Amino acid sequence: MTDLRIPATGVRAVLALIFETAGAESGEATEIATNLVEANLAGHDSHGVVRTQRYVEWSRIGDVHFGRHIERVIDADAFALLEGHHGFGQVLGREAVEVGLEKARMAGVSVVALRNAGHIGRIGGWAEQACAAGFVSIHFVNVKNSLLVAPFGGAGRAMSTAPVCIGVPNGDNDDFILDFATSQIAEGKALVALKSGKQAPPNALIDGNGRPTGDPRALYGNIDPRAVADPRGGDGALAAMGDHKGSGLGLACELLAGALTGSGAAGTNSNIHNGMLSIYLDPARMDDGHGWSAAVAEYIAFVRATPPARGVERVLIPGDPERARRIDRTANGLPLAQGVWDSIISTGVGLGLERDHLENLARNPT
Ligand code: NAD
Numbered sequence: 001m002t003d004l005r006i007p008a009t010g011v012r013a014v015l016a017l018i019f020e021t022a023g024a025e026s027g028e029a030t031e032i033a034t035n036l037v038e039a040n041l042a043g044h045d046s047h048g049v050v051r052t053q054r055y056v057e058w059s060r061i062g063d064v065h066f067g068r069h070i071e072r073v074i075d076a077d078a079f080a081l082l083e084g085h086h087g088f089g090q091v092l093g094r095e096a097v098e099v100g101l102e103k104a105r106m107a108g109v110s111v112v113a114l115r116n117a118g119h120i121g122r123i124g125g126w127a128e129q130a131c132a133a134g135f136v137s138i139h140f141v142n143v144k145n146s147l148l149v150a151p152f153g154g155a156g157r158a159m160s161t162a163p164v165c166i167g168v169p170n171g172d173n174d175d176f177i178l179d180f181a182t183s184q185i186a187e188g189k190a191l192v193a194l195k196s197g198k199q200a201p202p203n204a205l206i207d208g209n210g211r212p213t214g215d216p217r218a219l220y221g222n223i224d225p226r227a228v229a230d231p232r233g234g235d236g237a238l239a240a241m242g243d244h245k246g247s248g249l250g251l252a253c254e255l256l257a258g259a260l261t262g263s264g265a266a267g268t269n270s271n272i273h274n275g276m277l278s279i280y281l282d283p284a285r286m287d288d289g290h291g292w293s294a295a296v297a298e299y300i301a302f303v304r305a306t307p308p309a310r311g312v313e314r315v316l317i318p319g320d321p322e323r324a325r326r327i328d329r330t331a332n333g334l335p336l337a338q339g340v341w342d343s344i345i346s347t348g349v350g351l352g353l354e355r356d357h358l359e360n361l362a363r364n365p366t
Contacts, residue, residue: 004341005333006362011049012037013365014358021351022056024066035090039122040334043325046188047122050340053347057228063271064118070095078107082114089120089274097129100280104135108285114276115263124179127167131175136281139165142257144264146272149183150237152247155210157237160266161187162253170296177319182250183238187231190216195225196337208235
């Protein structure tokens with residue numbers, strides 16, 4: 001099925017109205033909408049607007065709350081432990097990065113632990129926020145109580161999709177942004193496949209017998225794709241990336257972002273929240289005159305000059321694909337599967353908004 005193309009500004013306006021109607025104050029509604037649309041602009045549809053239905057449902061049942069902000073539980077010179085109080089991750093993530101940068105400006109380096117945050121979405125966005133301020137950042141993330149991934153050698157679930165992200169600034173809109181889930185695919189990519197009636201890559205999941213499969217129903221069960229999809233519904237799992245290495249990195253995220261922060265490692269209890277352990281470095285403070293900035297730029301140029309393998313146009317650095325997609329999608333609109341768009345509109349309709357008003361707003365945002 002051909003994807004729709006809807007202007008990013010229109011989708012943002014629709015989402016902001018939906019979140020405001022669901023109970024967010026207008027600034028927060030816009031921040032959540034903007035963050036989700038930014039993930040789609042970067043090409044990570046799994047962490048974008050497809051989440052709308054689920055976020056509204058989570059707020060309705062009280063798993064996540066509008067209007068909450070970080071609380072500094074421990075506030076040392078170069079370290080902070082932040083309690084998210086199950087607020088929206090789009091707000092808490094931005095606030096946690098601001099704390100990390102504030103401390104790294106003073107001390108040259110900082111470590112910030114965020115716990116009990118609602119879904120903080122695409123982690124690369126937080127590294128981009130740090131890069132924009134000139135800081136290196138490293139993020140370990142886990143998803144408390146989200147058992148989705150089979151560990152290396154296992155046929156059952158023991159981990160969340162636990163993403164890792166590293167950002168290194170490299171001047172004007174050319175930062176190194178490495179950002180990935182430690183599962184073969186992010187859960188949201190299986191969600192997009194389910195909602196679009198497509199298959200995920202063939203080794204992305206395992207079925208209930210531990211056999212590789214690309215069928216997203218291994219995760220969600222055999223449900224109506226229009227229903228709110230619950231990844232606990234299937235008897236299979238996502239596969240860990242990179243065999244024992246990716247599986248080990250995922251376990252490290254569970255320990256650092258879950259056990260160490262107090263957010264909790266993946267398990268089987270109650271509702272789902274993110275923990276994140278972040279390290280911020282001021283590269284200028286580490287420079288004894290060797291010129292870190294030129295060294296980064298030179299090495300990135302060197303890597304890009306690697307002869308491409310057959311069938312590959314050119315060698316990219318992490319962050320390049322997102323930049324290319326942002327240019328295309330800003331100009332041409334967000335490609336959205338009809339099923340994803342339908343789920344957004346029906347979420348708004350479920351809150352009492354008029355279908356025609358939402359469709360008009362998407363095409364003619366004011
Ligand atoms: P992915 O497999 O698409 O990998 C993305 C990374 O690989 C990016 O750094 C990208 O720049 C780089 N990349 C892609 N193609 C490249 C190429 N040809 N050459 C060089 N680099 C290339 O990512 P994913 O594992 O599907 O994760 C998607 C998103 O899901 C991420 O933004 C992640 O933060 C997010 N996520 C969030 C949570 C959460 O709980 N909040 C959980 C899991 C994943």
